[in-house]
Amino acid sequence: MNAPAPARTIRSVCPHDCPSVCALDVDILPDNSIGRVRGAKDDPYTAGVICEKVARYAERIHHPDRLMHPMRRVGPKGAGQWEAISWDEALGEIAARFLSVEAEHGPESVWPYFYAGTMGHVHRDGIERLRAVRGYSHQYDTICIGLSWPGYIAGTGLLGGVNPEQMAESDCVVIWGTNAVHTQVNVMTHAMRGRKQRGAKIVVIDIYRNATMEQADMGLVLRPGTDGALAVAVMHVLLRDGLADREYMAKFTDFGPDFESHLQTRTPEWAAEITGLSVAEIEAFAHLVGKTPKTFFRLGYGFSRQRNGSTAVHAALCIPAMTGAWQHRGGGAFHSNSGTWQLDKSRVEGTHLQKGTPRVLDMSEIGPILTGDAKALQGGKPVHAMIVQNTNPAVVAPNQRLVREGLLREDLFLVVHEQFMTETAELADIVLPATMFLEHNDYYTRGGHTRVLYGPKVVDAPGDTRSNHEVINAIALRLGSDDPSFHVSDRDVVADTFARSNYPALEEVEKTGYIDRERPDDISRFAHGFGWPDRRFRFEPDWQEVADKKGYRWSCHPADMPRFADHWAVNEPTDAEHPFKLATSPARAFLNSSFNQTPGSLKREGEPSVFIHPEDAARFGVVEGDAVLVGNRRGEVELTARIHTGLCTGVLIAEGLHRNKAHRRGQGINTLTNSDPAPPFGGAAFHDAAVWVRKV
Ligand SMILES: Nc1nc2c(c(=O)[nH]1)N[C@H]1C(S)=C(S)[C@@H](COP(=O)(O)OP(=O)(O)OC[C@H]3O[C@@H](n4cnc5c(=O)[nH]c(N)nc54)[C@H](O)[C@@H]3O)O[C@H]1N2
Ligand SMILES: Nc1nc2c(c(=O)[nH]1)N[C@H]1C(S)=C(S)[C@@H](COP(=O)(O)OP(=O)(O)OC[C@H]3O[C@@H](n4cnc5c(=O)[nH]c(N)nc54)[C@H](O)[C@@H]3O)O[C@H]1N2
Numbered sequence: 001m002n003a004p005a006p007a008r009t010i011r012s013v014c015p016h017d018c019p020s021v022c023a024l025d026v027d028i029l030p031d032n033s034i035g036r037v038r039g040a041k042d043d044p045y046t047a048g049v050i051c052e053k054v055a056r057y058a059e060r061i062h063h064p065d066r067l068m069h070p071m072r073r074v075g076p077k078g079a080g081q082w083e084a085i086s087w088d089e090a091l092g093e094i095a096a097r098f099l100s101v102e103a104e105h106g107p108e109s110v111w112p113y114f115y116a117g118t119m120g121h122v123h124r125d126g127i128e129r130l131r132a133v134r135g136y137s138h139q140y141d142t143i144c145i146g147l148s149w150p151g152y153i154a155g156t157g158l159l160g161g162v163n164p165e166q167m168a169e170s171d172c173v174v175i176w177g178t179n180a181v182h183t184q185v186n187v188m189t190h191a192m193r194g195r196k197q198r199g200a201k202i203v204v205i206d207i208y209r210n211a212t213m214e215q216a217d218m219g220l221v222l223r224p225g226t227d228g229a230l231a232v233a234v235m236h237v238l239l240r241d242g243l244a245d246r247e248y249m250a251k252f253t254d255f256g257p258d259f260e261s262h263l264q265t266r267t268p269e270w271a272a273e274i275t276g277l278s279v280a281e282i283e284a285f286a287h288l289v290g291k292t293p294k295t296f297f298r299l300g301y302g303f304s305r306q307r308n309g310s311t312a313v314h315a316a317l318c319i320p321a322m323t324g325a326w327q328h329r330g331g332g333a334f335h336s337n338s339g340t341w342q343l344d345k346s347r348v349e350g351t352h353l354q355k356g357t358p359r360v361l362d363m364s365e366i367g368p369i370l371t372g373d374a375k376a377l378q379g380g381k382p383v384h385a386m387i388v389q390n391t392n393p394a395v396v397a398p399n400q401r402l403v404r405e406g407l408l409r410e411d412l413f414l415v416v417h418e419q420f421m422t423e424t425a426e427l428a429d430i431v432l433p434a435t436m437f438l439e440h441n442d443y444y445t446r447g448g449h450t451r452v453l454y455g456p457k458v459v460d461a462p463g464d465t466r467s468n469h470e471v472i473n474a475i476a477l478r479l480g481s482d483d484p485s486f487h488v489s490d491r492d493v494v495a496d497t498f499a500r501s502n503y504p505a506l507e508e509v510e511k512t513g514y515i516d517r518e519r520p521d522d523i524s525r526f527a528h529g530f531g532w533p534d535r536r537f538r539f540e541p542d543w544q545e546v547a548d549k550k551g552y553r554w555s556c557h558p559a560d561m562p563r564f565a566d567h568w569a570v571n572e573p574t575d576a577e578h579p580f581k582l583a584t585s586p587a588r589a590f591l592n593s594s595f596n597q598t599p600g601s602l603k604r605e606g607e608p609s610v611f612i613h614p615e616d617a618a619r620f621g622v623v624e625g626d627a628v629l630v631g632n633r634r635g636e637v638e639l640t641a642r643i644h645t646g647l648c649t650g651v652l653i654a655e656g657l658h659r660n661k662a663h664r665r666g667q668g669i670n671t672l673t674n675s676d677p678a679p680p681f682g683g684a685a686f687h688d689a690a691v692w693v694r695k696v
């Protein structure tokens with residue numbers, strides 16, 4: 001049967017946590033339901049292409065399991081027994097419990113917790129208003145960006161880079177530590193244009209032959225956590241073979257004799273030993289980027305999710321500073337433009353409401369924090385109440401056993417505002433139903449490009465669902481705060497924020513759906529100098545300078561950091577008991593744990609599985625399809641073995657955040673990951689776990 005003709009097609013924005021932040025054309029059917037979702041053709045970055053999971057959005061927005069009513073737990077925690085309640089009852093109970101925790105334990109015992117389920121700033125960051133007005137504990141945002149952003153900033157001094165559309169003008173595109181085919185498909189659109197139009201070479205650097213590497217001209221499969229070694233060996237070859245741009249370095253970087261002599265020992269032979277690459281591969285890559293001025297380095301998040309990830313990102317970023325690729329259109333580097341928006345978010349986050357300076361708890365350490373770890377609690381009081389919006393920590397946070405144990409505590413009052421009964425919501429005392437992006441107003445910054453986009457409310461909120469903004473307003477009012485900012489609408493906050501930021505008026509923005517924040521090309525390629533006071537790129541990073549600039553806090557001793565760009569051997573070591581390194585790479589049809597309940601995505605991803613090299617499989621008597629247990633001192637997870645020839649021996653890859661329950665023993669993949677704050681400033685090393693494997 002054909003779908004009915006749409007009554008209208010509206011322009012919107014994908015709200016999910018993905019650097020692409022696609023502009024969408026959404027068909028609204030005569031009954032106000034959602035029809036086809038397509039990528040906007042007139043948006044230069046989206047260019048008509050979106051991922052398959054969002055193309056099937058009707059499945060998610062009209063999913064029969066969507067939460068529609070507030071609910072209160074009636075049985076034991078996590079037992080799945082609920083009664084429907086009204087919003088009035090729910091808000092009344094939340095206010096009463098929060099007030100009693102404040103009175104008994106102090107306001108810092110309440111910890112609002114959120115992440116980027118929606119990337120709209122109003123509905124994502126608006127929870128900060130509640131924190132501010134009540135003096136609740138703050139959140140140190142480390143789970144995703146805690147390692148990569150400092151690494152990039154350590155070199156350039158600014159989190160921004162060359163417009164990725166310019167990959168179409170490149171002669172070589174290096175896709176480093178991002179599985180773009182899965183995680184940000186638009187990178188491929190623009191890289192492929194370079195290949196089609198100018199024969200650009202595409203290089204992919206990863207720890208397995210993933211879907212992106214399948215498209216590459218040169219694929220480098222290295223051992224996890226060894227990118228720094230590759231990068232410094234490349235620089236060794238560039239200097240050795242006269243391929244470094246010494247004039248550029250003299251003018252724009254801190255390059256000097258000490259760094260040069262440091263690189264002398266970083267030979268391809270030395271790096272081959274560490275990375276598992278051959279000397280020939282390292283030299284070929286170095287010669288390619290050294291002889292191709294228009295080389296674009298698209299640095300992803302993946303290789304930062306290692307304990308040495310910040311230093312690895314910095315080391316990779318040093319290569320274009322040595323070749324001078326920044327000087328040429330189609331050349332340079334990009335990780336994120338999140339440092340370039342110049343938004344005044346004071347009304348989004350309610351900074352005017354802040355009382356005192358409450359403690360800042362590390363979101364990645366939610367497991368240790370909720371189970372009373374004194375260090376993670378900074379010697380302070382336990383957390384006794386939480387409201388969680390936009391995230392599913394029972395699945396996505398590291399050290400899952402502790403996360404679950406903590407969330408199940410009888411003396412923790414847990415409110416979860418969600419679109420689905422996630423495994424976090426299952427552990428709540430009160431569950432609140434949330435709207436989806438087409439049901440509220442918000443603006444979105446496109447980290448992977450240059451635009452800020454507006455996504456309007458186009459359909460009514462179904463059932464009793466309420467937006468994050470409405471819920472935070474309502475709770476604050478119930479708690480007795482009567483600031484005018486808790487009476488305004490989401491649309492007003494967008495309009496006010498644009499006005500404060502000297503952006504065009506919302507009425508103007510609505511006509512096209514976007515604001516282009518592209519910076520002049522010379523500025524984006526640091527043609528007048530980098531973002532440090534001396535305008536020089538740093539091969540010798542000053543991490544304290546990075547901390548001061550961004551308000552980061554140290555998680556290691558500053559003196560322990562390597563002096564120069566380097567390979568830093570601090571990752572979780574393998575040993576006789578834990579002979580494998582496990583990485584938990586992203587699945588194509590899930591987005592973190594989102595979409596792990598939609599039929600199309602479940603069909604595409606199948607059961608939770610793990611890639612293993614044929615030699616390792618043979619050694620452990622494992623064949624394709626076998627059930628295996630993968631474990632370490634944090635726990636054990638059951639997975640289905642898939643033989644994969646495209647990875648180093650001793651490495652395992654488990655793609656995707658399936659539901660914990662989808663694993664035969666109910667433990668999800670994050671049981672195996674560690675929540676220790678990685679150096680220098682914290683963050684979860686999701687792809688850095690030493691494990692054992694055995695046949696079930
Ligand atoms: N389909 C899909 N899309 C997503 C997501 C998803 O889960 N699924 N997640 C979204 C989110 S929140 C984010 S932050 C982005 C992240 O997107 P990416 O920047 O792509 O980062 P990761 O997803 O962490 O991992 C990317 C790749 O890094 C590889 N990797 C791991 N360790 C190393 C290493 O030591 N060296 C190298 N060279 N590579 C390594 C992994 O194997 C993986 O192939 O994607 C977003 N988009
Ligand atoms: N093992 C392993 N773990 C990882 C990663 C990895 O690579 N490996 N990646 C990490 C990364 S990069 C990230 S960013 C985190 C992300 O982890 P999360 O932020 O938890 O991301 P999602 O799993 O997408 O969960 C977002 C939740 O928000 C809900 N949501 C969406 N929109 C709204 C809304 O408007 N209102 C409300 N109230 N809820 C909404 C969705 O239904 C969904 O359940 O996971 C991390 N965890």
Ligand code: SF4
Pocket residue numbers: 014015016018019020021022050051052054055183184185186591
């Ligand atoms: S998840 Fe990423 S690629 Fe898919 S539509 Fe959203 S922004 Fe685009």
Ligand SMILES: [Mo]
Pocket residue numbers: 017144145
């Ligand atoms: Mo992320």
